Amino acid sequence: MPTVKGDGMRGLAVFISDIRNCKSREAEVKRINKELANIRSKFKGDKTLDGYQKKKYVCKLLFIFLLGHDIDFGHMEAVNLLTSNKYSEKQIGYLFISVLIGSGSDLYNLIIQNIKNDLQSRNPIFVCLALQCISNVGSREMAEAFAADIPKLLVSPDTIDIVKQSAALCLLRLFRTSPECIPPGESTSRIVHLLNDQHMGVVTAATSLIEALVKTNPDEYKGCVSLAVSRLSRIVTSSYTDLQDYTYYFVPAPWLSVKLLRLLQNYPPPEDPAVRTRLTECLDTILNKVQEPQRSKKVQYSNAKNAVLFEAISVIIQQDSEPSLLVRACNQLGQFLQHRETNLRYLALETMCLLATSEFSHEAVKKHQETVIGALKSERDVSVRQRAVDLLYAMCDRTNAEEIVHHMLQYLETADYSIREEMVLKVAILAEKYAVDYNWYVDTILNLIRIAGDYVSEEVWYRVIQIVINREDVQGYAAKTVFEALQAPACHENMVKVGGYILGEFGNLIAGDQRSSPLVQFQLLHSKYPLCAVSTRSLLLSTYVKFINLFPEIRTIIQDVLMLDSNLRSSDAEVQQRAVEYLQMSKVATPDVLATVLEEMPPFPERESSILAILKKKKPSAFKNESDEKKEGKMTNGENNAAAMPTASPPTTLTSSAFTDAITSGGGGAGGISDLLGLEAPASSSAPAAAVPASNVLLDIFGAGEASATEPSDMSFKPEAQENFTGSDTNIKKFVCKNNGIIFENDIIQIGVKAEFAKNMGRVALYYGNKTQASLSDVSTALDTSNAELLNELNIQTAPVGTLLAAGAQVQQLVKVECVQDFTDIPALIVSFTYAGVPQRIRLVLPITINKFQTVAEMTQQDFFARWKALSQPTQEAQQIFKAQYPMDSEQVKTKLIGFGIGVMGGIDPNPDNFVCGGIVHTRTQQIGILVRLEPNKAAEMYRLTVRGSKELVVGKVCELLSEQF
Numbered sequence: 001m002p003t004v005k006g007d008g009m010r011g012l013a014v015f016i017s018d019i020r021n022c023k024s025r026e027a028e029v030k031r032i033n034k035e036l037a038n039i040r041s042k043f044k045g046d047k048t049l050d051g052y053q054k055k056k057y058v059c060k061l062l063f064i065f066l067l068g069h070d071i072d073f074g075h076m077e078a079v080n081l082l083t084s085n086k087y088s089e090k091q092i093g094y095l096f097i098s099v100l101i102g103s104g105s106d107l108y109n110l111i112i113q114n115i116k117n118d119l120q121s122r123n124p125i126f127v128c129l130a131l132q133c134i135s136n137v138g139s140r141e142m143a144e145a146f147a148a149d150i151p152k153l154l155v156s157p158d159t160i161d162i163v164k165q166s167a168a169l170c171l172l173r174l175f176r177t178s179p180e181c182i183p184p185g186e187s188t189s190r191i192v193h194l195l196n197d198q199h200m201g202v203v204t205a206a207t208s209l210i211e212a213l214v215k216t217n218p219d220e221y222k223g224c225v226s227l228a229v230s231r232l233s234r235i236v237t238s239s240y241t242d243l244q245d246y247t248y249y250f251v252p253a254p255w256l257s258v259k260l261l262r263l264l265q266n267y268p269p270p271e272d273p274a275v276r277t278r279l280t281e282c283l284d285t286i287l288n289k290v291q292e293p294q295r296s297k298k299v300q301y302s303n304a305k306n307a308v309l310f311e312a313i314s315v316i317i318q319q320d321s322e323p324s325l326l327v328r329a330c331n332q333l334g335q336f337l338q339h340r341e342t343n344l345r346y347l348a349l350e351t352m353c354l355l356a357t358s359e360f361s362h363e364a365v366k367k368h369q370e371t372v373i374g375a376l377k378s379e380r381d382v383s384v385r386q387r388a389v390d391l392l393y394a395m396c397d398r399t400n401a402e403e404i405v406h407h408m409l410q411y412l413e414t415a416d417y418s419i420r421e422e423m424v425l426k427v428a429i430l431a432e433k434y435a436v437d438y439n440w441y442v443d444t445i446l447n448l449i450r451i452a453g454d455y456v457s458e459e460v461w462y463r464v465i466q467i468v469i470n471r472e473d474v475q476g477y478a479a480k481t482v483f484e485a486l487q488a489p490a491c492h493e494n495m496v497k498v499g500g501y502i503l504g505e506f507g508n509l510i511a512g513d514q515r516s517s518p519l520v521q522f523q524l525l526h527s528k529y530p531l532c533a534v535s536t537r538s539l540l541l542s543t544y545v546k547f548i549n550l551f552p553e554i555r556t557i558i559q560d561v562l563m564l565d566s567n568l569r570s571s572d573a574e575v576q577q578r579a580v581e582y583l584q585m586s587k588v589a590t591p592d593v594l595a596t597v598l599e600e601m602p603p604f605p606e607r608e609s610s611i612l613a614i615l616k617k618k619k620p621s622a623f624k625n626e627s628d629e630k631k632e633g634k635m636t637n638g639e640n641n642a643a644a645m646p647t648a649s650p651p652t653t654l655t656s657s658a659f660t661d662a663i664t665s666g667g668g669g670a671g672g673i674s675d676l677l678g679l680e681a682p683a684s685s686s687a688p689a690a691a692v693p694a695s696n697v698l699l700d701i702f703g704a705g706e707a708s709a710t711e712p713s714d715m716s717f718k719p720e721a722q723e724n725f726t727g728s729d730t731n732i733k734k735f736v737c738k739n740n741g742i743i744f745e746n747d748i749i750q751i752g753v754k755a756e757f758a759k760n761m762g763r764v765a766l767y768y769g770n771k772t773q774a775s776l777s778d779v780s781t782a783l784d785t786s787n788a789e790l791l792n793e794l795n796i797q798t799a800p801v802g803t804l805l806a807a808g809a810q811v812q813q814l815v816k817v818e819c820v821q822d823f824t825d826i827p828a829l830i831v832s833f834t835y836a837g838v839p840q841r842i843r844l845v846l847p848i849t850i851n852k853f854q855t856v857a858e859m860t861q862q863d864f865f866a867r868w869k870a871l872s873q874p875t876q877e878a879q880q881i882f883k884a885q886y887p888m889d890s891e892q893v894k895t896k897l898i899g900f901g902i903g904v905m906g907g908i909d910p911n912p913d914n915f916v917c918g919g920i921v922h923t924r925t926q927q928i929g930i931l932v933r934l935e936p937n938k939a940a941e942m943y944r945l946t947v948r949g950s951k952e953l954v955v956g957k958v959c960e961l962l963s964e965q966f
Helices: 008-023 027-045 051-066 077-081 087-100 108-119 125-136 140-146 150-156 161-177 185-194 200-218 224-236 252-263 271-290 299-319 323-336 342-355 362-366 370-379 382-395 399-411 417-433 436-456 458-470 472-484 494-507 516-530 535-549 553-562 573-588 592-598 610-618 656-664 673-677 694-702 729-735 788-793 861-872 890-900 953-961
Strands: 740-745 749-758 761-770 777-784 794-798 810-819 828-835 838-845 854-857 875-885 916-920 928-936 942-948
Touching: 008 027, 008 749, 027 051, 051 077, 051 087, 077 087, 077 108, 087 125, 087 472, 108 125, 108 150, 108 399, 108 890, 125 140, 125 150, 125 161, 140 161, 140 729, 150 161, 150 185, 150 788, 161 200, 185 200, 185 224, 200 224, 200 252, 200 854, 224 252, 224 271, 252 299, 271 299, 271 323, 299 323, 299 342, 323 342, 323 382, 323 890, 342 362, 342 370, 362 382, 370 382, 382 399, 382 417, 399 417, 399 436, 399 656, 417 436, 417 458, 417 610, 436 458, 436 472, 436 494, 458 472, 458 573, 458 610, 458 828, 472 494, 472 516, 494 516, 516 535, 516 553, 573 592, 592 838, 740 761, 740 838, 749 828, 749 838, 777 794, 794 875, 854 928, 861 928, 875 953, 890 916, 928 953, 942 953
Parallel strands: none
Antiparallel strands: 740 749, 749 761, 761 810, 777 828, 794 810, 828 838, 854 916, 875 942, 916 928, 928 942
């Protein structure tokens, strides 16, 4: 409230003092009623009230209202204050309107007209007061009334800076209330160009507005990327004196820097090499400044510096295209893991979870494993410990799974109850996903049940049963281990369930040992029976009747148990029915019939782990894009498909002799694919795979149950039906050297991909995420069949997806592919769905290029140049000389070459700066050798790329794909 000279506001001060001095509620009400009567009489009877007196009485009414009392008069007097030419009177009028008058008031039209008059005023203070009132009210009616006026005011060249700043924030408030108030149009480019304004306050307000607009219409405002990078570059490279008015504790314009970095997270890496390089330099500079000596010990300095740093790291993670920056960001966060500030440790752990999802920085994150494990054991704050668990889960892979699971189990014994259930799910998923030795998997799950049995859901022990049944090599060990676990004096009921099921199926495998004879097994299980719940008793009765089939020698003992009154006359119908039926079955059925009815359970069909579905439901943000700010929508490492898509083995390394065979012969490319991918079906009595027709080879290799080669009904797309879909293949370039990431995103749907390949076979998992608050209906996918030749070169099978995608949900679709012969085009999938009654179609280009079917080749220097010279025909070579699009960093180049699928061979080329590589492209009928030589010229910022191979089309395509990566 403005201060006033003299004693003009003394009445208001005295009134407030009287209210504060009241000893009771009744006294306060009495004083307020007295004042209301006085004000009412003044407004009605005194026609000589000037603006200043009206302001004073309106202030009193406002104060009374804020105390919780209703005000039913004085509104007109407050509106009249808007016509005053004095700032203090107009300010009180707008304040009263903002607080007391709603859109349904009879005075609303009069207020709108007064605001419009002030917006057209030449006094910028009055304009700002009107804009502030519009923002404070922020109703849909305000948005409709001023939707046309405020954008004009914002982009007008005659508007002064302070008004532009208020107009931008006012427009942002109206946009949040009514997004349709800013339709795409001619003002778009002028709003974007406010990022170039000389006034930093205008730029800060405009950045907030543009960031909100971008989230709903990114294509319309994509021109803001280059301007945002330019402005960010000027800030991070400025000195203390350049932005002295906007420097906060030696950090130049930290709030604007954070806003610009958040804005950039809405877009993929810039396509313009100059803009991309400038952005990389900005991010590099921000990382460098963190290493500089501290200029202040005050917390404000470190907070401002770290705010910019964490947003910069978020940009690096979201773009996922600069390996060196990702590794540097990881190293910087690693330093924060041992910082004395708890908040910094928390943020470092949370951000490193995102870094662990990038294939470029995953190894760098793993270097901090011991520190994270230490945090898990020593942190006092439970939220920090929970983030440590999340990070261990994210950084886990086959190389460190056993150690991480061991430490998580150790911590689980003393973990807070609030995070135990989530930890149990994560341990179960990691043990299953990265189990190289399934004996270890069984030990882990049983130990999990022992430590935290109350938090082990049915899905967890269901899953261990499925895996034991599907793998013959672990069944005997599982039976022995669970038998030993049941001998503990205190045994959790979930352990009894697992033991009952496994011993009922495979107890015969350990019955030869006297210590685990049939009678001992039965007595051990039955000793647990009286203390178990009804569901467990029902399961144990099924185990008993299985024992009758497996061990006829203890038939009479089991029948005596079934005949007990506690079973035959049980108060629970399920227990009673089972006891009666099993008893009669054991008496009436012949041994052959009993053996048929009670035969061993058949293998379960392969499908996605139900444990993972529970974790997704508990923490959906971890499986979408983490958050809108972090753009986490990336597929998290090890979370997306714990069982349905096992991690592929490392690329096969071929010897030089094998490489010679690949060039000179047409050796089969499909041999051994099942073992390499680890996707073989469980052993069964089915016919040998060799008897399967070639057209069904994919289905047989990857396991039945997801798609059929004989079901083309909804898998075929007719391009002549409708061509009004969206999508492009420009995004596919970044997937040439990587297999995971976001392949398509708009304001409705996000599509992520995670792929794995081995020789001529591959599997692509697509993740469809609904970003809206409404369900997507009529969801379907179909292969784009417009390129018939490509469909002959690739054998592609797509699993069906559900027709309904709920709000905020994510579903998975598997695409299986076999390279039948070499190809140059890229397959596409047509994704169709209906949103808000409007049909939508997306042409999704799949990240399946010829290099995905490569394996690494290694050879000596002599062998390499001998084969290089042998491939000297014009049709066997492709060469390109091109300008570098990205910084010429040797480590980045090597990383991309390895990601491309070819082996980088050291000590081959006399020039150590050159890169020499070899690979073999596998198809169903032949193998095609590829030799690559990449020669960088850092002085000229140029590359010369030479590719040689035995097939012209493959050589040309490999050269084309590689040249776009550097």
